Amino acid sequence: MQTLEGMIAPKFSLKNEAGEIVSLEDFAAKKYVVLYFYPKDATPTCTTEACDFRDSYEAFQNLNAVILGVSADSEKQHTKFIEKHGLPFSLLVDDAHEVSEAYGVWKLKKNFGKEYMGIERSTFLIDPTGTIVKEWRKVKTKGHVEDALETLKIITSTGE
Numbered sequence: 001m002q003t004l005e006g007m008i009a010p011k012f013s014l015k016n017e018a019g020e021i022v023s024l025e026d027f028a029a030k031k032y033v034v035l036y037f038y039p040k041d042a043t044p045t046c047t048t049e050a051c052d053f054r055d056s057y058e059a060f061q062n063l064n065a066v067i068l069g070v071s072a073d074s075e076k077q078h079t080k081f082i083e084k085h086g087l088p089f090s091l092l093v094d095d096a097h098e099v100s101e102a103y104g105v106w107k108l109k110k111n112f113g114k115e116y117m118g119i120e121r122s123t124f125l126i127d128p129t130g131t132i133v134k135e136w137r138k139v140k141t142k143g144h145v146e147d148a149l150e151t152l153k154i155i156t157s158t159g160e
Contacts, residue, residue: 005135009035009126010102014070014092017078022068022092024130032065032156033126034148036139037105039119041073041081041091045141049121050087052145057088063152064128070094071119094119105137123148127155 013023027033036053038046053060053067060067067089073081078091092099100106100119107120121141125134125148134151136144 003135004103004124004132007132008130009033009124009132010099011130012092012099012102014094014099015075016090016092017075017082018090019075022090024126027066027126027128028130029128030064031128032063032152034060034065034067034123034152035070035103035126036067036121036123037070037094037100037103037119038121040071041077042084045121046071047081047085049139049141049144050081051085052141053089054085054087056145056149059149060152063149063156065152068092070099072097072100125152125155 009024011024013021016022038049040046050069057067069091072095075093078093082091094100097106103124105120105122106117109116109118120137121139123136123139124132127133133155
């Protein structure tokens with residue numbers, strides 16, 4: 001997959017945990033969007049990543065950014081995950097994996113000798129014009145949220 005940096009972000013409209021439709025256009029000309037894709041609610045690594053975003057939520061808000069998580073899990077699963085870990089941001093339902101495919105994160109994965117299709121942990125930083133200004137693919141959770149926050153600080157301080 002070639003990089004999406006510098007390209008207009010693929011548009012989307014997905015249900016969140018409350019069944020409300022959330023679209024990328026909802027944030028146009030207003031906010032940066034930190035769009036992170038993760039494999040599954042309530043798994044150890046995905047929980048760590050979500051809690052890292054939760055713990056830095058205020059810092060992202062102070063930089064005019066909204067955080068949105070995306071997985072193929074259901075509204076009900078998202079609601080449980082949010083409630084259990086006190087997540088202050090929405091999780092979007094991509095059960096048909098159309099958005100994951102548009103962003104190039106729906107991949108053939110291998111685990112314990114089995115092959116299956118699933119989401120490759122990835123994050124996209126989208127500016128208020130709808131342009132992807134930074135992407136992280138095959139994310140390792142340790143230090144990732146801090147890196148995303150630092151990148152956002154640099155971008156907002158230079159006015160890019």
